[in-house]
Amino acid sequence: MADEPVLEATDVSQIPATVARLRDGFRSHVTLDYEYRMRQLRNLKRLLEENQVKILEALKLDLNKCKSEAFMMEFAQVMGDVVDILNNLADWMAPNHRPRDLLNKFNSVYIQSEPYGVILNMVPWNYPLQIMLCSLAGIIASGNCCVIKPSEFAVAFSNLMAELIPKYLDQECFAMVTGALEQSEALLKERFDFIMFTGSPVVGKIVMREAAATLTPILLELGGKSPVIVAKDANMEVAGRRIMWGKCMNSGQTCIAPDYVLCLKEQRDKLVEACKKTVTEFYGEDPKESPDYGRIIQSRHFQRLVGLLEGSKGTVAYGGTSDPQTRYIQPTLVTDVTPEDKLMQEEIFGPLLPILTVDSLDDAIDFVNKGEKPLAMYVFTESRATFERVSKLTSAGGVTHNDTLLHAGATALPFGGVGNSGVGAYRGKHSFDAFSHSKGVLSTGTGLEFLNNMRYPPFTSSKFNRIKWALSKTERSSRGPWRMIMLFLSIAVVAVVVQMYGLPSWLY
Template sequence: MTLGVLSTSKPKPANINEAVQKARDAFNRGVTKPIEWRRQQLKNLLRMYKENYNAMVDVLQKDLRRSKTEAILLEVDYLINDLANTLHNLDEWAKPTRPSKGIVNILDDVVIFNDPYGVVLIIGAWNYPLQLLLLPVSGAIAAGNAVIMKPSELAPATAKFIAETVPKYLDNDAIAVVEGGPEETTELLKNRFDYIFYTGGTNVGKIVYAAATKYLTPVTLELGGKSPVYIDNTVDMEVTTKRILWGKFVNVGQTCIAPDYILCTKEVQNKFIEHAKKILKEWYGEDPQKSPDLCRIITSRHFSRLQSLLDASKDKVVIGGKTDAQDKYISPTIVANVSPDDKIMEDEIFGPILPIVPIENAYEAIKFINAREKPLVLYVFTLNANVRQSITDNTSSGGMCINDVMMQMGVDTLPFGGVGHSGMGAYHGKTTFDTFVHKKSCLWPLPTLFGC
């Protein structure tokens, strides 16, 4: 995800303790538990999306200069479709389940109840400021929890929209929005929550995790890392190049599952660069800065970080490399013949810079990947079944996608989450609901001839 350095901005203050206590009181009164309440809140949230469709597109344009197509595809419609699926399955997901039982308990009732945790804190991220906050919020509500949500202050137009709009549609006793920066986040984390869901960088993720230990609060941490791409010479190089470039440069690389770097032979590297030159010109024109389809870097601080990476690799830039600090613009950039110890290989890039590290074969790629922190996603482009299986069996990552990038996010039956430094826990589809419930086991022995 993001590098996770908290902003020093000073947004609106909030009465945090009061908001948390109000939510807890609502949960303790049983407000959030009835299925009817949950369904009504989810319907209201869906109505909010539909009635504010254009406003949601507008705030994304203001914060990230995101095109309408990207805003609709990656956030607005994504939220609508996910919520419609949740509403459709709510009764089935929420009802108690009865697992199989042995002969000893054949006459007993064995039940697993889906108990809401209580008061849930959800901290969103700036790069997809609507989706990464509101999608887990809908799952927490569906599970019967009270919710405190904290939008990212680095996407101020979106944060303002959420703070002003959500209270008009959802139950203000049980669901609250807290605006602010690091000071407010720190204050929030002093409170006792029953579950914390955080999306962002590993550095802040560690702070959230440490705060959760005070009360042994369970957490989901959706972080990030350097997601590698392996390419061999069996694939259609034009199709492969298009897919990787789209995944890398959508939202100008500010995506936690964006391809971070490529591992391939020098022969494949040369073919990739040759196709990339044509494709990028076709997509963004002679001057990508004038393209309406290219977002901007979120802040000047993030721009400066990316500029320093470019400066350190300027002799290896083969495509792009142009920047404009005032516009927070960095052109789609490819850096070739990168060494493992180059600065650009130290941390997640989170920007429109794509390094290529030459290797000899899949075995060397596996060794390279395993020598580093476990990535959020591993992408493999090959038509060789043995290579595909070898990489799958001998690496660890949050998820994988074969011969495409990012498309796994569109499959709601696939849990999404990291492992190790790329995060813990998962969500999407039913997994989102399951994240926010405690599976309470219950044995209910039936009366026997010898009494109860």
């Protein structure tokens, strides 16, 4: 494409000083303050509101994302997360008081969420705004400082955020490092308190290995081959439309895009026709001319996708054309695909959709279970029991019934992988939890010391029997009678102690 922007890379020699500056910022304890976090989150919201046009233009330059798609899939997602956090942060930061066992009836037992410290956030190119700022909102909310490393492939967006982040967020606690492999390697040599990486499993393993050297906690959002299972009773027209919507969004460059379809042999042709009809409905007879259809991010990824299609022994049932000058690849359906086909050996990450046939639902479940655990799975069926059976017997980061992609947009749900598709999850409250350490806290007073004699030496046989009784737990229903009995006994003990000794001083 003509007039492509040039990446403005950070000088590698400045990276240690940048990390040290953020380390000092965290040690100043300013990020522990609720008002500080709220102020930074409101600044992040203002960044979005005041620069919406520039952001959407950058996404258009990098990925040819139309305004509506970019707003729906990126801008609105971030704004939703930020507003959700602003509305709930006070409750999330408050101590989470927990039930007390018999020996801790007079103690305060709670969980306090505390920040990890300085976080490295390595952001991909396919949804650069959504992934960067949804995660950053959680990082801010949980009281951390952050070095953000955007992908060098999303050049226009990377340059724009390098300009905007310092204007809106505290530079002592938040910084951008732009560039390519050299900058990424330099960052991984620095000591961080937490690392988030979104990208491929290959690079994720490198990040995990580097983090393991210093036992640094990580959150990995990877990917994999997300399957679609189309059951016998599925609504084929709806399935075709929603599968192709999920596949063609961002020209297939979505980590949870439908990667392949499993359906019964007798259903295949009807499903193919529904998918073909949908592409024409969405993008016209020639998707290349549609203003709503994206492009492949760069030439290397374009050539990889063309190579996958050329190496396939399947039958192209629709599409197959491409243009290296504009990095356009037509939405493509490939049938007669076997598990050994080249299209089935790696995550496609583009608008190519293999359709495989199976003899039964059980065969489809077995096929999914033989592969790596995917980031997402989609099940099309009119039967709730069938959906729940597939969901129960398979494992995936997330699952959606009768649609695609939508579970990732639900702020109340965690977004993350399992096994090869990732470690950990985030979004909304789950972001706050992911970037916080849950510190267990017990607080007690110094009164009523005689109640503690049972745990102090010397240990007599009678004391042992009392200890054994006090610490023994029996299985019971959470609504059983012992719960009420223990509650009344506890109240009686407290009443007797107060009557005999009065209230302890620490209660005043």
